[in-house]
Amino acid sequence: MNRVFNVSELNSRIRERLTTDLRLCDLWARGELSNVVNHRSGHRYFTLKDGDSQISCVLFRGHSGGLDFELENGQNVLVFGDVEFYRPRGQVQILVKAARRDSGLGGKYLELEMLKERLAVEGLFDAERKRSIPAYPACIGVVTSPDGAALRDVLRVLGSCPARIVISPASVQGESAPESIASAISALQGTADVIIVGRGGGSAEDLSPFNSEVVARAIYMSRSPIVSAVGHETDVTVADFVADVRAPTPSAAAEMVRPDVEGLRANLEEIEGRMRRSLSASLERRREKFLDLGRTLSARRMRGIVSEQRQSLDRMTDRLVSAEDRRIDLLSGRLELAAGKLDSLSPLLTLKRGYCIALTDRGLA
Structure with a gap:
């Protein structure tokens, strides 16, 4: 049976092999800088990469004195040093003894800057198109890895929202990540009122999917406002420029979109208080008006009003009777006049004056 190594023994064996290979000592390596960290101890940590590979590097404080420039992401550099194996983490790295500028900026850096410039010209970064986060969203969408710490942070902050x-x-790391993120954003259209898109911290290479054109255009085309929450506060990606709002961390993004329930409760309590005060004032005014009306309609005043109305009724009755008597007299006079005219034309009146008619036995004149 072959020997079984524990991890420490295996890493020690690998380190021994690497450090005894003279071809890996005092060598020059060329590449593009990324993930540059200037530690407070004076040491410099960074990644050296090209189009296909990358390797970690460390420049200790004792070798930093010979630098005549500041290390910055995107620079093309030449580094001189030894390949080392960091046994506690099982990581191959270059112990840099010296570094100098190489010509120009790195290809990846230039590609990113050209993409930013092109998207800016097309208007994807314009402040005028950015929308505000709804104050009380009914549905909050989250685009991130289901296994990442970012999702746990978001759900913890949202709590009982x-x-x-x-x-x-979505997959947030690797070659397929840009398409995965874009598809996840598209799936929430028409459902979510606001969408958080992001992931936890990582190296510049880990965050590179959020620097892709595919993700940028998916954010731009979203009908719902997008809050980008990629990495830490110091990490800035293309997605941050296109998003409606940038949050420094996923937790901060959750704070931004979470409805302010306490504020809403305070507003409702204030409105309720104003309604109560308004209703109380209205009832008090009506009570005063009722009391005034009660004082106005006292028994004595009511008797006075009834007495006045009775006297007025008596006067109206007298006038009505007098008018009716006058009308009867007028009509009686007209009737007598008409009767006199009728009598003057009656044959009976002629007979009364002595005229007669002689008739035969048969009743003929």
């Missing part, structure tokens, strides 16, 4: 939380899972 009354809004519905919809998780649209």
Whole structure:
């Protein structure tokens, strides 16, 4: 049976082999800088990469004195040093003894800058198109890895938020990540009122999917406002420029979109208080008006009003009777006049004056 190594023994064996290979000592390596960290101890940590590979590097404080420039992401550099194997983490790295500028900027850096410039010209970064986050979203969408710490942070902050939380899972690292993120954003259209897109911290290479044109255009085409939450506060990606709002971390993004329930409760209590005061004032005014009306309609005043109305009724009755008597007299006079005219034309009146008619036995004149 072959010997079984524990991890420490295996790493020690690898380190021994690497450090005894003279071809890996005092060598020059060319590449593009990324993930540059100037530690407070004076040491410099960075990644050296090209189009296909990358390797970690460390420049200790004792060798930093010979630098005549500041290390910055995107620079092309030549580094001189030894290949080392960091046994506790099982990581191959270059112990840099010296570094100097190489010509121009790195290809990846230039590609990123050209993409930013092109998207800016097309208007994807314009402040005028950015939308505000709804104050009380009914549905909050989250685009991130279902296994990452970012999702746990977002869900922890949202807590008992009354809004519905919809998780649209996506791969946030690797070659397929840009298409996965874009598809996850598209899946939330028409469902979420606001969408958080992001992931936890990582190296510049880990965050590179959020620097892709595919993700930028998916954010731009979203009908719902997008909050980008990529990495830490110092990490800035293309997605941050296109998004409606940038949050420094996923937790901060959750704070931004979470409805302010306490503020809403305070507003409702204030409105209720104003309604109560308004209703109380209205009831008090009506009570005073009722009391005034009661004082106005006292028994004595009511008797006076009834007495006045009775006297007025008596006067109206007298006038009505007098008018009716006059009308009867007028009509009686007209009747007598008409009767006199009728009598003057009657044959009976002629007979009364002595005229007669002689008739035969048969009743003939």
